[in-house]
Amino acid sequence: MEIPNVQNLLKVYELSYFDFIITLIVSIFSGVGSKLVLKGFFKFLKKLKYSVDQDLIDQVYKPLSWLLFSAVWIFSLEFLNLASSLLILFKLGFKLLFSITAIWFLYSFSYILSEVLNLWASKTDNNVDDELVPLFSKLLRFSIVLLGSLMALQNVGVNVMSVMAGLGLGGLALALAAKDTAANLFGSIMILLDRPFKVGDWIVVDDLEGTVEAIGFRSTRLKTFYQSSIIVPNSFLANASINNMQERSSRRLKFHLGVSYSTTPDQIEAFMQGIKNIILAHQTTDKELYYVAFDEFGDFSLNILVQCFFQVPDRKQELKARRILCMEMLRLAHKLKVEFAFPTQSLYVESFPGKNNNTDNKDSNQNNKILSREEMLKELNSFAKGGSESKPQGLGLYQD
Numbered sequence: 001m002e003i004p005n006v007q008n009l010l011k012v013y014e015l016s017y018f019d020f021i022i023t024l025i026v027s028i029f030s031g032v033g034s035k036l037v038l039k040g041f042f043k044f045l046k047k048l049k050y051s052v053d054q055d056l057i058d059q060v061y062k063p064l065s066w067l068l069f070s071a072v073w074i075f076s077l078e079f080l081n082l083a084s085s086l087l088i089l090f091k092l093g094f095k096l097l098f099s100i101t102a103i104w105f106l107y108s109f110s111y112i113l114s115e116v117l118n119l120w121a122s123k124t125d126n127n128v129d130d131e132l133v134p135l136f137s138k139l140l141r142f143s144i145v146l147l148g149s150l151m152a153l154q155n156v157g158v159n160v161m162s163v164m165a166g167l168g169l170g171g172l173a174l175a176l177a178a179k180d181t182a183a184n185l186f187g188s189i190m191i192l193l194d195r196p197f198k199v200g201d202w203i204v205v206d207d208l209e210g211t212v213e214a215i216g217f218r219s220t221r222l223k224t225f226y227q228s229s230i231i232v233p234n235s236f237l238a239n240a241s242i243n244n245m246q247e248r249s250s251r252r253l254k255f256h257l258g259v260s261y262s263t264t265p266d267q268i269e270a271f272m273q274g275i276k277n278i279i280l281a282h283q284t285t286d287k288e289l290y291y292v293a294f295d296e297f298g299d300f301s302l303n304i305l306v307q308c309f310f311q312v313p314d315r316k317q318e319l320k321a322r323r324i325l326c327m328e329m330l331r332l333a334h335k336l337k338v339e340f341a342f343p344t345q346s347l348y349v350e351s352f353p354g355k356n357n358n359t360d361n362k363d364s365n366q367n368n369k370i371l372s373r374e375e376m377l378k379e380l381n382s383f384a385k386g387g388s389e390s391k392p393q394g395l396g397l398y399q400d
Contacts, residue, residue, distance in 0.1 A: 037064065060112060063105035070098040095155040103148030110140050135188060138217045184218040187234030191215060196237075201246035202315065208232065250286055250309035251318045253325070258301030258341040267338050268294055268302065274332040275306060282328075284310045284321045301341030 073094045077087060114137040192215070197203050201212050203222070208230060210222035220237055222230040257275075259268065275292050279285050290308040297303070306329075310321040333340065 037068070059108045060105065063101050063108055066101040067098065067105045070094045070101055074098060096152065099148065099152035099155045103144060103152070106144045106148065107141060110137060110144060113137075113140070135192065135215065135217055142217075183235035184233050187236070187238035188215065188217060188220075190238045191220070191234060196242045197244050197246070201244055204243040204245060205232070205237065205240050250289075250311045252307065252309050253322055254305075254307040256296075256298075256303040256305055257329070258298055258303050260339045260341040261300075261302060263302060263338055267336055268304070271332065271336055271338050272304060274336065275304075275329055278325065278328040278332065279308050282308075282321070282325055284312050284317070285325075286311055298341075300344050 074091070077090055077094070114133065117133045117136070191197075197212055199212050199215065203210070203212060208222065210224040210230060213221045213223045213229070216234075219231045219233050222232060224230060259271070263271075272292050272294065276290075279290050279292070280287055286309040291305060292307075293305045295303060295305045308325075310318055312318050312321055332338075
């Protein structure tokens with residue numbers, strides 16, 4: 001098989017030697033030019049103190065070379081004396097190549113832009129930047145593919161507007177199908193604008209609870225305390241009531257301590273004062289905001305309300321503070337011989353068949369003797385103001 005020489009090729013395509021030399025120069029320039037452009041751009045980034053991963057640079061080089069190659073050829077075709085049929089074919093081919101490589105280049109370059117923006121965001125004190133950059137990057141890549149595809153169709157002679165208008169009911173169906181996607185997009189925008197939470201926050205939404213791992217284009221990912229991941233649509237979060245536990249300046253501890261009914265008033269007041277001293281001595285409690293109060297008679301216990309606030313940054317420190325405080329209260333109860341109550345029932349036996357219980361019940365009847373009207377008045381008046389049993393300031397063990 002005879003290989004055609006350069007002179008025969010020039011005759012077939014009606015090219016002069018000058019045109020042939022121009023095509024060689026254009027081809028060489030496109031490769032060298034892309035390297036020069038990239039080198040200049042990354043020198044500029046270094047002056048701004050931004051370093052970019054070499055792998056990202058390598059990914060951009062090839063599409064940029066083809067992009068410059070097609071762009072230079074589109075420009076050069078106007079000056080080459082090509083046959084009309086060949087000129088039309090070349091123009092169509094290089095326009096299509098330009099559109100495809102433009103999408104390829106911009107899509108690859110978006111990763112470099114994302115890295116530069118991430119470096120910039122890490123240097124700012126505002127956490128909003130750290131969350132906007134990933135969302136912006138995803139939106140940018142989606143726009144590049146969509147608009148680039150439309151541009152490619154337009155360059156090869158397709159009337160994009162006519163095609164879109166001709167979709168008719170199909171376009172309406174597509175719009176309805178994309179309704180949820182649009183709702184999630186607007187939901188993500190509202191989350192970033194309203195700032196109900198940020199990455200790293202512990203939030204509670206309805207029956208969902210976890211730490212925010214990422215805020216995405218369509219959804220937000222939560223890491224639960226079971227170490228599983230929950231993907232929550234942003235449209236749901238935008239309309240839900242969000243309890244941001246991370247925004248608390250302090251963390252509340254509230255519970256009732258139930259002591260047995262055999263506990264004396266002196267023991268109760270001493271126990272309450274001891275709890276107060278423990279709270280005041282604790283390193284992380286709010287010394288201005290706490291409550292210790294004997295507030296109710298339970299079914300089987302005398303209930304003491306304990307409420308205080310820990311000024312700690314996270315759940316781990318909160319649990320540590322709770323443990324120390326509760327252990328101190330337990331030690332105090334042992335020191336004061338205060339017994340904690342548990343559900344009990346008292347059973348009173350009035351008589352046994354065939355046995356005389358008069359002697360056995362003598363002391364019980366004496367203790368349970370109903371007071372006369374005069375005796376009851378005397379006892380209740382003794383608790384009135386100025387009475388012998390009246391202690392409106394307490395017994396003196398617990399200091400308010």
